[in-house]
Amino acid sequence: MITPRTAASVHLRQQGLYSPPCRIRQLTSTRHKINYQTGYRVLPVANHQDDTRTAYDGVVELYASLFANRLETQPFSRAMIGTFAELVRATGNPRAADVGCGPGHLTAMLHELGLDAFGLDLAPGMVDHARQAHPALRFQEARMESLPIEDGALGGVLAHYSMIHTPPGELPELLSEQVRVLAPDGLLLVSFFGTDGQEPVRFNHKVTPAYSWPADSLAELLADAGLDPFARLLHDPASERGFLDAHLLARRS
Numbered sequence: 001m002i003t004p005r006t007a008a009s010v011h012l013r014q015q016g017l018y019s020p021p022c023r024i025r026q027l028t029s030t031r032h033k034i035n036y037q038t039g040y041r042v043l044p045v046a047n048h049q050d051d052t053r054t055a056y057d058g059v060v061e062l063y064a065s066l067f068a069n070r071l072e073t074q075p076f077s078r079a080m081i082g083t084f085a086e087l088v089r090a091t092g093n094p095r096a097a098d099v100g101c102g103p104g105h106l107t108a109m110l111h112e113l114g115l116d117a118f119g120l121d122l123a124p125g126m127v128d129h130a131r132q133a134h135p136a137l138r139f140q141e142a143r144m145e146s147l148p149i150e151d152g153a154l155g156g157v158l159a160h161y162s163m164i165h166t167p168p169g170e171l172p173e174l175l176s177e178q179v180r181v182l183a184p185d186g187l188l189l190v191s192f193f194g195t196d197g198q199e200p201v202r203f204n205h206k207v208t209p210a211y212s213w214p215a216d217s218l219a220e221l222l223a224d225a226g227l228d229p230f231a232r233l234l235h236d237p238a239s240e241r242g243f244l245d246a247h248l249l250a251r252r253s
């Protein structure tokens with residue numbers, strides 16, 4: 001029987017949104033998706049990561065020209081990244097990954113802030129660009145879903161607008177992977193498009209579809225993944241879309 005609740009779930013699913021109730025999250029590997037019409041668990045057919053990689057590979061130079069110097073005009077982001085770097089240094093383990101590093105400018109910033117930073121990105125064109133722009137630093141092609149990093153190795157992980165393309169139903173598993181590579185007391189800084197309400201909102205990002213998140217909902221996922229989200233900054237955007245710029249800082253508990 002279709003209840004208002006299942007009807008709402010079907011509606012979300014049709015929009016490409018998937019925010020299952022906790023009961024389903026506990027019972028189901030996030031590699032599987034619930035088909036709300038049949039109730040069966042299925043593996044996704046389309047791989048959104050391939051679409052994301054292709055999309056970013058097609059805009060490397062344009063993206064770098066627009067964003068590689070952008071933090072010069074973004075004092076709040078600079079402040080949060082500076083705080084993150086200071087807290088990572090204080091753990092005594094300066095090794096830090098910039099996941100979804102794009103053109104590598106924030107990897108360079110972390111390096112300047114005293115971290116042993118390296119960058120990872122799923123788009124090979126971004127990795128090539130980052131290597132050429134910052135030849136002294138290390139960059140590698142890798143997916144955030146499967147990091148080529150040993151357990152508990154890092155003092156910090158920076159995910160600056162790089163989880164925005166991950167469908168909401170896959171975010172818990174993605175966060176678990178970031179937690180896996182953090183040392184106890186290691187820090188995760190997630191920056192993203194913030195929105196009101198309770199649910200993530202899918203929107204047409206200029207490169208490839210993305211999701212904005214209510215900060216409370218994302219903080220809850222961080223806590224579910226074994227992190228303590230202890231600081232946040234939300235501020236008016238520079239973008240015309242009207243989302244907030246949002247930053248959550250969490251520590252591995």
Ligand SMILES: C[S@@+](CC[C@H](N)C(=O)[O-])C[C@H]1O[C@@H](n2cnc3c(N)ncnc32)[C@H](O)[C@@H]1O
Binds near residue numbers: 099160162165
């Ligand atoms: C909006 S850009 C952000 C780049 C950079 N962090 C910045 O703030 O300018 C998103 C980046 O994340 C990368 N990315 C998206 N999904 C990813 C995934 N699952 N694994 C690794 N990189 C990913 C994209 O290739 C792209 O370079």
